[in-house]
Amino acid sequence: MENRLHQHASGHGASHTAERLPIQLVWFQEFSNVGDAWRRERKLHGWGAQKREALIRGWEEIKRLAKPPSQR
Template sequence: MNYTYIVECADGSLYCGWTNNLEKRIADHNAGKGAKYTKTRLPVKLVYYEEFDTKEEAMSREWHIKQLRREKKMELIDMSKT
């Protein structure tokens, strides 16, 4: 399974990414390896995720979320409420 996810860092910033192992990615973030993904070593909490069958679908969804955020048409944090 592949996932698109959004995490909230301890400083309140949000990060969107994709992975094929969500539990490991979150554990890596919180084990101090988060700088590789979020450019911060602060702990994170998962606020949103979606499952996809293929890597390409997950990557496409991540791209769309980031585009919407750049265009300021959608706040990332609002997605955690859906």
């Protein structure tokens, strides 16, 4: 994780973060291997801002947002 954070902070992680420096770590998840971590990162990139912000607040908020608006 430290290596990946350093990549992003130095502008080498992705062009998206390189254009938005400085960055701040607000959420992380540990994985036993790089492949699983990469797959999670790709999945999160596909989420909208509201869903990513909900993840920062906690999994319960994600579950709530996954329901149709009429059931929230």
